[in-house]
Amino acid sequence: MRPPLPEGIAAADFSRALDELAGVVGKTWVFVDELPLSTYRDAYSPLADGTLLPSAAVAPESVEQVQRILAIANSFRLPIWTIGTGRNFAYGGPAPRKSGYLVLDLKRMNRIIEVNEKYGYALVEPGVSYMQLYRHLQRIGSKLWIDPAAPAWGGVMGNALEHGAGYTPYGDHFIMQCGMEVVLADGQVVRTGQGGISNSKHWQISKHGLGPQFDGMFTQSNFGVVTKLGIWLMPEPPGYKPFMITFPREEDLEQIFEITRPLKVNQVIPNAAVAVDLLWEASAKTTRRHYYDGKGPLPPSIRTKIAADLNLGMWNYYGALYGPPPMIENNWKLIEEAFSNIPGAKFHFARENDPAWDYRVKLMRGEPNMTEFSIMNWIGGGGHVNFSPISAPDGAEALAQYNLIKKRCHEFGFDYIGEFLVGWRDMHHILMIMYNRADETMRKSAHDLFSLLVDEAAAAGFGEYRTHLAFMDQIAGTYRHNDGALWDLHHRLKDALDPNGILSPGKQGIWPKSARP
Numbered sequence: 001m002r003p004p005l006p007e008g009i010a011a012a013d014f015s016r017a018l019d020e021l022a023g024v025v026g027k028t029w030v031f032v033d034e035l036p037l038s039t040y041r042d043a044y045s046p047l048a049d050g051t052l053l054p055s056a057a058v059a060p061e062s063v064e065q066v067q068r069i070l071a072i073a074n075s076f077r078l079p080i081w082t083i084g085t086g087r088n089f090a091y092g093g094p095a096p097r098k099s100g101y102l103v104l105d106l107k108r109m110n111r112i113i114e115v116n117e118k119y120g121y122a123l124v125e126p127g128v129s130y131m132q133l134y135r136h137l138q139r140i141g142s143k144l145w146i147d148p149a150a151p152a153w154g155g156v157m158g159n160a161l162e163h164g165a166g167y168t169p170y171g172d173h174f175i176m177q178c179g180m181e182v183v184l185a186d187g188q189v190v191r192t193g194q195g196g197i198s199n200s201k202h203w204q205i206s207k208h209g210l211g212p213q214f215d216g217m218f219t220q221s222n223f224g225v226v227t228k229l230g231i232w233l234m235p236e237p238p239g240y241k242p243f244m245i246t247f248p249r250e251e252d253l254e255q256i257f258e259i260t261r262p263l264k265v266n267q268v269i270p271n272a273a274v275a276v277d278l279l280w281e282a283s284a285k286t287t288r289r290h291y292y293d294g295k296g297p298l299p300p301s302i303r304t305k306i307a308a309d310l311n312l313g314m315w316n317y318y319g320a321l322y323g324p325p326p327m328i329e330n331n332w333k334l335i336e337e338a339f340s341n342i343p344g345a346k347f348h349f350a351r352e353n354d355p356a357w358d359y360r361v362k363l364m365r366g367e368p369n370m371t372e373f374s375i376m377n378w379i380g381g382g383g384h385v386n387f388s389p390i391s392a393p394d395g396a397e398a399l400a401q402y403n404l405i406k407k408r409c410h411e412f413g414f415d416y417i418g419e420f421l422v423g424w425r426d427m428h429h430i431l432m433i434m435y436n437r438a439d440e441t442m443r444k445s446a447h448d449l450f451s452l453l454v455d456e457a458a459a460a461g462f463g464e465y466r467t468h469l470a471f472m473d474q475i476a477g478t479y480r481h482n483d484g485a486l487w488d489l490h491h492r493l494k495d496a497l498d499p500n501g502i503l504s505p506g507k508q509g510i511w512p513k514s515a516r517p
Helices: 011-025 034-040 063-076 130-139 156-161 252-265 278-282 300-310 325-339 355-364 371-378 395-411 440-459 469-476 481-497
Strands: 056-058 080-083 102-105 112-116 121-124 177-183 189-191 225-232 240-247 273-277 315-322 346-348 382-387 418-422 427-436
Touching (some): 011 063, 034 056, 063 080, 063 177, 112 130, 130 156, 156 225, 240 252, 240 325, 252 325, 252 395, 252 418, 273 278, 278 300, 278 315, 278 371, 315 325, 315 355, 382 440, 395 427, 427 440
Parallel strands (some): 056 102, 080 102
Antiparallel strands (some): 177 189, 177 225, 240 315, 240 346, 273 315, 273 418, 382 427
16 A cells, blocks of 8 residues: 655655655665555554554654754655654554654664763663663663653653653653753754753753743643653662552442552652552453453453452552661551551462562562553454543542443443552543454444543543544543633644644644644
């Protein structure tokens, strides 16, 4: 199948643009054939095959090449879609927002520029993965921990720019970001914060320079191309105590988070506390067909059998303690006493031959791995998309949100598979809608379920913090306070910084003037 042309660009002009791009990066690093371009599709998408396909891709290796590529894109009004490692799966992966975009693939820009042991930070380029940074730290004998997202192949920079989260006390990746280098649409290179000083000694030490702080403006946006990012790393603690608590009833969720809230706000539990539902936990160890070959959500009797067979709860709660052993044990007494008030709570500190326990323990000590990706085998067929509303760590709110979403999942024929992750005063509710992409009816149902959940969550006062490409405009439309004033501001910034609208048009519902509805 011939790749689509960018909208509004003639074939002859596009051919000339590709020749100019090859003159910048070399012909080897301009991808135009079907086979290499197939890697820039969303293999797990809720959309039909053949949607969101790039026209071509270009892979620079330096900031200077990025500047020259942007000059060519401006000259031809060529829309580009920027990716780092391209592993943002469940949210679109490496695919562009619309068919015909040129993918600006920054995978070759994968240098770990600095690791500072004294102050605890790293400075990285867009193509650096969690596993690459982890192995580098191991190789140099560093005593610093990274905070990885669940799949090790994800990008350190990309996850921070997408407001991603991890599982150590450094789990809010944007908060732990310090200092960016950004190439604007016109090619100007800007360094934020203390990086604005020539030869700055403290670029990755303090987020604040003189004047406004701009780092957040380049997260989940299309206002520039981020080419360097500082990330704070956690010093290895003198002690580490991971734990898991299983709870036997779905309704225990309310009490779980009423207990969790003061423990988190007061940092008794310093890392991301996660309540994982039965099926998310079970899917790392078994498959649905092993227990049930019928259609629709699993019957309660099957859920009960899975819990008994695998020694799991309806909710399975993970956390960890860090620091000097006496401090750990004092804090553990508070946690144990609090959660013992929930009837049937069971405490676990080791679980033999349990891949779910093993990978959580690794994540909470900063060790990236790929185990969580195995949960795709629960259904088979690979399809998955994440619905991710934000809520407060409030028990009644969590239970109400769970009951609403579970009900809709069951109505559309899906199992509820999700987790609640408390950062500090916020809670991420991650619903993973899994489906077989080869089953067109199932795939479409997943899409329709997601769309309905967006509207119902907004009506209840919940917004999503992150989303798949297919739903960016819909979710942007739910942020409608004062007649959509926030997106009006986004668009004013877009018009000022990228007047030709070349940078990732439509990302998070931010469109150039020529493409706005």
